[in-house]
Amino acid sequence: MIKTVHKFFSLGSFEKEEQWLNAMSQKGYQLVHVGWCSYTFLEGEPGKYLYRLELLEEVPEHPESAAYIRFMEETGAEMVASYMRWVYFRKKAKDGAFDLYSDIRSKIGHYRRIAGLWWVLLFVELIALAINVAGTVNYVITNGRLLNPNFFLSLFCLLLLGFVFCIGLPVLKKLRQMKKEQRVRE
Incomplete structure (x- = not known):
């Protein structure tokens, strides 16, 4: 099934x-x-x-x-x-046991790849937010009103940026812990 x-x-x-x-x-x-x-x-x-x-x-x-x-x-x-x-x-x-990483260095490499992907997502989201904030400012200057599609997209991008930021924090924390562990072992 x-x-x-x-x-x-x-x-x-x-x-x-x-x-x-x-x-x-x-x-x-x-x-x-x-x-x-x-x-x-x-x-x-x-x-x-x-x-x-x-x-x-x-x-x-x-x-x-x-x-x-x-x-x-x-x-x-x-x-x-x-x-x-x-x-x-x-x-x-x-x-028996199944582990992909034989040492701390390879685990750190894996978490670095994940963190790298997270940084790219964060950067893209920051760019989207900046574009929509600029559109909102332009609209306010030309039309004298705040409420416009870019304003709502800016709010959405801000919320999405917060979400992306929050999902990356555990990865960065784990990466920092593993680097500390690596220093202790060496």
Whole structure:
């Protein structure tokens, strides 16, 4: 039986997404496809797979990413789905623990990629806000009224900017903690 679940996970909550996918696996739902806020599962053996997510430096079709995915498959992992630069790996639970990172440096690299994506989103949102504020100011100067479409778009962009800012804070906090841990270990 095929089951599709619509669920939102923010950029900084990939670990919660992993936990949820692993809980779904425990219930007998194995991931087969991922879309924007959409997960498709095939009913199967409960707890058969363990899932891990990774944000690649390039899209999965890029030669470097493809080489990395082949390397992961040689270790017994399988790329079951991808969405943009995110890849979803799984490994049979009977094979034991499944971790994508062998050291703190590679974990830091992963969080840096996520933080980099967050900074891009934040920058784009700031530009959109600036454009709409400029449009609002221009409208006020030429028409003498504040209420106009750019004013409402400015408010929307401000709210979206706040949302984007909030979803990135946990990533930055975790990155800072891992860097501190790396310094202690060295």
